[in-house]
Amino acid sequence: MAGSTSIQIHKRQPIRATADSFSVRALLIGATLVFFLLFLLLPLVVVFQEAFSKGGTAFLETFRDPYTRHSILLTLLIAVITVPLNTIFGIAAAWCVTRYRFRGRSFLITLIDLPLWVSPVIAGLLYVLVFGAQGWLGPWLREHEIRIIFAMPGMVLATLFVTFPFVARGLIPLMQAQGMKEEEAALTLGANGWQILWRITLPKIKWGLLYGIILCNARAMGEFGAVSVVSGHIRGKTNTMPLHIEILYNEYQFASAFAVASVLGLLAIITLILKTRAEWRAEQELRASNSATAP
Amino acid sequence: MSIAVKNITKRFDLYPALSDVSLDIPESELIALLGPSGSGKTTLLRVIAGLEFADARDGRIFFHGRDVTDLSAYQRKAGFVFQHYALFNHMNVYENIAFSFRVLPRSKRPPEPAIRERVVELLRAVQLEGYEKRLPTQLSGGQRQRVAFARALANRPEVLLLDEPFGALDAKVRKDLRRWLRDFHDSTKLTTIFVTHDQDEAFEVADRVVLIDKGLIQQIGTPSEVRAHPANPFVTDFLGLV
Numbered sequence: 367m368a369g370s371t372s373i374q375i376h377k378r379q380p381i382r383a384t385a386d387s388f389s390v391r392a393l394l395i396g397a398t399l400v401f402f403l404l405f406l407l408l409p410l411v412v413v414f415q416e417a418f419s420k421g422g423t424a425f426l427e428t429f430r431d432p433y434t435r436h437s438i439l440l441t442l443l444i445a446v447i448t449v450p451l452n453t454i455f456g457i458a459a460a461w462c463v464t465r466y467r468f469r470g471r472s473f474l475i476t477l478i479d480l481p482l483w484v485s486p487v488i489a490g491l492l493y494v495l496v497f498g499a500q501g502w503l504g505p506w507l508r509e510h511e512i513r514i515i516f517a518m519p520g521m522v523l524a525t526l527f528v529t530f531p532f533v534a535r536g537l538i539p540l541m542q543a544q545g546m547k548e549e550e551a552a553l554t555l556g557a558n559g560w561q562i563l564w565r566i567t568l569p570k571i572k573w574g575l576l577y578g579i580i581l582c583n584a585r586a587m588g589e590f591g592a593v594s595v596v597s598g599h600i601r602g603k604t605n606t607m608p609l610h611i612e613i614l615y616n617e618y619q620f621a622s623a624f625a626v627a628s629v630l631g632l633l634a635i636i637t638l639i640l641k642t643r644a645e646w647r648a649e650q651e652l653r654a655s656n657s658a659t660a661p
Numbered sequence: 662m663s664i665a666v667k668n669i670t671k672r673f674d675l676y677p678a679l680s681d682v683s684l685d686i687p688e689s690e691l692i693a694l695l696g697p698s699g700s701g702k703t704t705l706l707r708v709i710a711g712l713e714f715a716d717a718r719d720g721r722i723f724f725h726g727r728d729v730t731d732l733s734a735y736q737r738k739a740g741f742v743f744q745h746y747a748l749f750n751h752m753n754v755y756e757n758i759a760f761s762f763r764v765l766p767r768s769k770r771p772p773e774p775a776i777r778e779r780v781v782e783l784l785r786a787v788q789l790e791g792y793e794k795r796l797p798t799q800l801s802g803g804q805r806q807r808v809a810f811a812r813a814l815a816n817r818p819e820v821l822l823l824d825e826p827f828g829a830l831d832a833k834v835r836k837d838l839r840r841w842l843r844d845f846h847d848s849t850k851l852t853t854i855f856v857t858h859d860q861d862e863a864f865e866v867a868d869r870v871v872l873i874d875k876g877l878i879q880q881i882g883t884p885s886e887v888r889a890h891p892a893n894p895f896v897t898d899f900l901g902l903v
Contacts, residue, residue: 547747550712551809553734554741555761556816565764569751 413631414623428625433601435481438629444593444606445517445586446631448525449552455532457575461567478534479528489527490595493520516598522604524592529582536578536648542569543652573647580644584637588630662819662851663721671876678704679816688738689724689850691843693857693867697899701876702723702856703824705785709854710822711737724820730893740818740851744825746805748797754808761816763796773891775800781813786845803834823855827862860900864888872896 386394418425427435463475481489495501497514507514514520548570552562568575585598590608599613607630614623662684671679678701680745683882686692709722711734721730730736738761748758758780763772770822784790788806797805800891806826813821826842827835843866846853852877857863863870872879873893874889880892891897 381683398894547743547745548749550734551741551743551747551812552749553712553762554710554737554739555764555812556735556738557764558735561764564751565760569749 384599397587397632410585410631410635413624414628416620417628419624420621422623425625428622430611431622432624433605433624436602437605437607437626440518440605441522441587441607444522445583447522447528447588449533449579450531452528453533453575453579455530456537456578456582458538459534460541462595464538465546466500475538478538481530486524486528486589486591487595490524490592493523493527493592493596497523515596516604518601518604521593521604524596525586528592529585532582532585533578535576536574536581537571539565540648540652544570564630570651573651577644577648578640580637580641584634586642587633662725663708663723664852664854665721665726666705666819666861667721669705669708669720669722671701671708677876679708682876682878684871684878685882686852686854688717691853691855691866693855693863693870694873695857695860695863695870696873696879697701700873701856702873704876705873706824706854706856709820710734710739712741715719716875723734724733724761730746732772738816738818740813740821741793742806742809742813742821742823742826744828745808746797746802746829748805748809748812750797752796753793753800754784754789754795754800757808758798758812760812762885765816776824779815780811783814787811787812787841801834802830804828806838810886821851823853825858827855835862836867842866864891870900874899 410608420490458476459478462473463478479588494515497503497507497520499508503513512519514523548566549562556567588608589606590612591604594609596611597606597609599609600603601610601613605613607626611626611630612621614620614626664684665683666684669682670677672710682701682705694705695889696702704713708715709730715722715730719730724727725738733747749760752760759776762776762779780792784792786809789804789807789811792800792808800808806829810826819826823842827838828831830838839862842853842855855866867884869881869883870887871881874895880887880896881885882890885900887896888900888902891900891902896902
């Protein structure tokens, strides 16, 4: 009811000069909704539908398969290694570009984004080029019997590369907007750099940081291209969930493929909920620090 | 504690913020740095606090005759109050004020009852008794600035540096806090430098006023001296004495 009356008011007299007419707005909102339903929501529903197409027992059966179990464990293990590392790198990078002015600073900010606009496959190939058997370090690594490519270290490296920007990108705008008056205050009160980081900066940015960590984690678990190049697809050894899904799919085990995919899908939904919440809290955080500077 | 500033020069890129500035502030003085925005007054205050470092190696800062030029802000421990309070929003009033004790090494940290006593004493001094548990976001601007004063004073600094401390407050609160500052200074005799662009504020509160423009000190004197004998056209113009 309220909606229809407000639309009538808008029709007669637009509230703002920039407001579009009713028909334009209806068209835009309609197009967005259709796109959302068709390309985002429908596939997600289909994934779950296919996963259970042969019933709940078949679904559970998929997860009794040792290869499937191993792929899930490996995915979790890679995330457990890469997410904390990139959290530390991300904080350091954001701290560096927001707290200091130096030559090449804007270049560094661009560089942080590099993994976002380089195809992940290229990232994978880079590591093969450096660490592979025919690569620069190949002979040395063979001599010392260190395996990086077609083994877990290579997959961790590839994932690190691909997920590097998320934490830093989440933090840089937030830290820039918040400024560093509180840090300066802490300094004049006798706090050293370490105390300022733990007691002032991290509490100030915690929701923005969480937001970055969640995105980083989602990408670490879902990464396909870069990891695919360096993994070698050895079942029970170097297959992560996305790679395992592809193998199952190529072997026409559709129900199993979708069952594993549904787990990844579920992770994505949980990520989305957590992300939305973190994003909302990060905004509150920023508003709090801004309102604190208003009279 | 007396403060001496000797030949301080500071450039931002190519634009000089301070050009060869020297200033002597005797113990227990309340002195105002007065000038238009961009004059370099805040930069001078920040150089004294150690939040900014001067360019030329021959520029020096002395606290009570001791050369502190190479000490960082956290070693100088000057009480500093910011225009926009810079309170720690995730800590309540009590923890904000106790912060300078929390960061001390264990061996030098006073026991909790002593900290509590000091916090309560300071809250009484700034007329905010009973506000320990409040968060900064639950306070008005004037209350926040008083918490910031209490926080800066907690660990008994020997100098107090105020950067446009009343700049963000409305006229009524401003007047009250000005008077409070003057009374507070009269009772403690803590050497205090405060930066302002408001001449009424400077003349009402300060023992002496330092007029700054374009990174240079234009005149130093008591409010009546400056008013009676403006040193140059800038001072005449800025004070509207034409």
